Amino acid sequence: MRKGFPVELVYQVFSLLIAFILVHALYVSIVRPQANTFLEQEAQRMQSDPEYVQQRSFFVVVKDYEQEACFVLMLWAFAILSFKGRAAYQQQKLLDQDLLRLPAELPIGPEDTRDLAGRLQSLPAPMQSYLLPRALLTAIERFAATRNVQNVSTAARDICDSEGERMESELSIIRYIAWAIPSVGFIGTVRGIGDALGQAHRAVEGDITGVTSSLGVAFNSTFIALVISIVLMFFIHQVQLMQERLVLDSERYVDHWFIRRLQG
Numbered sequence: 001m002r003k004g005f006p007v008e009l010v011y012q013v014f015s016l017l018i019a020f021i022l023v024h025a026l027y028v029s030i031v032r033p034q035a036n037t038f039l040e041q042e043a044q045r046m047q048s049d050p051e052y053v054q055q056r057s058f059f060v061v062v063k064d065y066e067q068e069a070c071f072v073l074m075l076w077a078f079a080i081l082s083f084k085g086r087a088a089y090q091q092q093k094l095l096d097q098d099l100l101r102l103p104a105e106l107p108i109g110p111e112d113t114r115d116l117a118g119r120l121q122s123l124p125a126p127m128q129s130y131l132l133p134r135a136l137l138t139a140i141e142r143f144a145a146t147r148n149v150q151n152v153s154t155a156a157r158d159i160c161d162s163e164g165e166r167m168e169s170e171l172s173i174i175r176y177i178a179w180a181i182p183s184v185g186f187i188g189t190v191r192g193i194g195d196a197l198g199q200a201h202r203a204v205e206g207d208i209t210g211v212t213s214s215l216g217v218a219f220n221s222t223f224i225a226l227v228i229s230i231v232l233m234f235f236i237h238q239v240q241l242m243q244e245r246l247v248l249d250s251e252r253y254v255d256h257w258f259i260r261r262l263q264g
Contacts, residue, residue, distance in 0.1 A: 008083065012173070015079035016072075023072045027063075035063035066188030066221040070181050074228045077177040081239050084170070088242040091130045095249050099123075099136060100257060109263045113144035132250045135159045139254055149262050156254045164247040171240060178232050185225020192218025 038057045045052050061067075100116055102108070108116070120128070120137045127133060135156050142155040196215050 011083055012076075012080060016076045019072050019075035019079065023068055023075060027068050031059050031068075032063050035059040060216070061220045062224055064188060064217050064221055066184050066191070066217075067224045069184050070221075070225050070228050073177050073181050073184070074232060077174050077232055078235070080174055080177075081235050084167075084174075085239045085242060088167075088239065088246050091132065092242070092246055092249070094127070094130055094132050095253055098257075099133065102261075106261065107263045108143075108258065108261045110144060110147050113140050116140050117144075131160065131163045131246065132253060134163075135250055135254050136258060139258055143262060149259060152262065153255070153259050156259065157251060160247050160251040160254075163250075164244065167243040167247070168240075171236065171243075174236055174239075178229055178236060181229045181232065182222075182225045185222045188221025188225070189218040192216070192221065 035057065038060055042054050046054060062071075099120060101119060102116075117137060117140050120133050120140070123133055138159050139152045139156040143149075143152045146152070192215060195217070
């Protein structure tokens with residue numbers, strides 16, 4: 001794989017396509033047929049028994065196009081979150097390793113920087129792009145150039161802060177999805193209310209079936225969208241928490257295993 005290949009972009013595109021295919025196939029094969037069958041049975045029961053109370057079905061609640069779109073967006077967001085969470089987890093595991101491989105409490109002088117930098121550069125290429133090796137290598141190179149502990153600490157902190165800002169900005173696509181899901185639900189609400197108003201003349205004549213069906217679309221789409229949004233926001237905050245812990249733990253690692261042992 002050549003350097004610079006947009007792996008994450010390709011992953012996001014394909015995950016969206018797969019989410020659409022899976023959800024649409026499920027709707028075509030199960031959800032809408034089950035919903036139509038249930039509605040037909042309920043209509044027959046109401047005709048045969050005027051006092052019959054119509055029941056609710058999960059398939060009827062989620063059968064419309066807005067709910068389908070919400071589920072597609074939900075699966076897409078979960079796929080992106082799993083990608084981000086897995087990357088953060090892999091980097092977090094690196095904090096349990098001794099990357100510098102130095103004896104405990106051994107002071108580090110300027111003459112040691114070349115060897116330490118070589119140890120970090122010998123790591124596998126994917127691992128070298130992780131936050132912790134980059135922060136350590138930046139601190140080592142800064143110490144070799146300036147021999148000033150304060151400059152080393154500032155350089156390591158800047159790397160961690162910039163990585164935290166990058167991770168925060170990369171979550172914007174997921175936050176957009178979390179915003180888009182309730183918006184899609186409200187589109188269903190507007191569509192349902194509009195259809196209900198268009199059939200108001202039938203309600204005046206005594207036939208309220210069309211009005212109630214359209215209002216069901218309005219309320220069901222909003223209900224599903226808000227539930228999905230609540231669940232999604234929980235997982236977004238969990239991934240964000242993992243990333244924030246990674247940044248803070250990496251900064252603490254550099255300070256404990258390198259900066260405190262420096263000899264000016």
